[in-house]
Amino acid sequence: MDFTRENKKATHSQGLVFNKVNFGIMLAGVALLVLGFVVMSLETAEYGFGPSGLTVGPILLLLGFLVQFVAILYKRKED
Numbered sequence: 794m795d796f797t798r799e800n801k802k803a804t805h806s807q808g809l810v811f812n813k814v815n816f817g818i819m820l821a822g823v824a825l826l827v828l829g830f831v832v833m834s835l836e837t838a839e840y841g842f843g844p845s846g847l848t849v850g851p852i853l854l855l856l857g858f859l860v861q862f863v864a865i866l867y868k869r870k871e872d
Contacts, residue, residue, distance in 0.1 A: 811864075812869060814867065814869055815864050815865075815867055816864075818860060818863060818864035818867060819860075819861060819864040819865075821860055821864075822857050822858070822859075822860035822861040822863075822864055823857070823861075824857075825853055825854075825856050825857030825860055826853075826854060826857035826858070826861075828853050828857075829850050829851070829852075829853030829854035829856075829857055830850070830854070832845050832846075832849055832850040832853060833845070833846050833850030833851070833854075836850070
């Protein structure tokens with residue numbers, strides 16, 4: 794018995810794991826991550842110890858990673 798052929802057929806018939814909504818949420822998460830890194834890099838205080846380098850940037854990064862987590866777990870309800 795060749796189980797690999799049966800597994801490949803089952804995998805191909807199911808389609809993609811993520812849909813457009815998941816990719817849209819992931820794109821929003823990536824945008825938050827990029828924005829967080831940009832905010833931290835634009836800090837003008839010495840060694841990045843200003844308010845945007847220590848609070849705003851890391852909060853945006855945390856939100857970006859949380860959005861990515863939600864994008865992976867989100868599943869549209871079937872009607």
